[in-house]
Amino acid sequence: MRIIFSMLLSLCTLFVNAEQETIADPNQVLHSVAVNTFARIDADKQQLEEQPNYIKVIIEEELIPYFDYKYASYKVMGSHLKKTTKEQRDAFVVAFKSYLINAYGHILVEYDQQEIEILDNNHFKDKKIVSVPVRIRDKNNQVTQIAFKLRKNKKNGEWKVFDVIAEGISMLNTKQSEFNDLIYKQGIDHVIELLNKKNSEF
DSSP states (O other): HHHHHHHHHHHHHEEEEEEOOOOOOHHHHHHHHHHHHHHHHTTTTTHHHGGGGHHHHHHHHHHHHHHBBHHHHHHHHHHGGGGGGGHHHHHHHHHHHHHHHHHHHHHHTTTTTEEEEEEEOOOOOOOOEEEEEEEEEEEEEOOEEEEEEEEEEEOOEEEEEEEEETTTHHHHHHHHHHHHHHHHHHHHHHHHHHHHHHHHHH
C-alpha cells in the first residue's frame, strides 16, 4: 500500500511540475491548449454530436484555465474601468468570460481535423507580452493565420492568453471599440445586460 501511495504521489508531483513548466513558457501554453482541447473534442465527438452545447464544458475545462479573461475584460472596459464599482467590474468579468466561452465554442464546434501549426516565439525571456503565430490548414489546403497574445503575470510568472488576432484583426480591440461608445452613452450596467442577453442567445 505504501509503494502504491508513493507512486501516486510521484505521478502527481511530475504532473504539477510539468504544468508549472508549461505555464512558465508561452509556447508550451499554446501547445498544451491545442493538444488538450482538440484531443478532448475528438474523444467526446459523439457527445458533441448529441449535445452541441457540451463544447462549453470542454472550453471551460481545457481552454479557460490558460486564458486571462479578467485582464481581457479590464482591457475591454478601457478608460471606463476606473469609473466602475467592484460589483460592476466583477459582473462584467463574469459576463465577458461567458461571452468568450460561447464565442470560442461557436468556432470550435466546427473543428474537423484541421492541421494546427504553432510557430514558437523564442524571444520571450525579458518580455511581459508576446505574440505566438498559429497556422490552421483545413482539408481544402486553405490556411488561416492566427496569433495568440500572451501576458506574463508579474507576481507568479505565469503566461496566459488574453487576445486572439485572426487575419490581423484583434478580438480584444474589436470588442473594446464595440463597447466603448456604449459604455460612454448608456453605462456599464447596460453593456453587462447586453452581454448577458447575447450569452443567452448563444
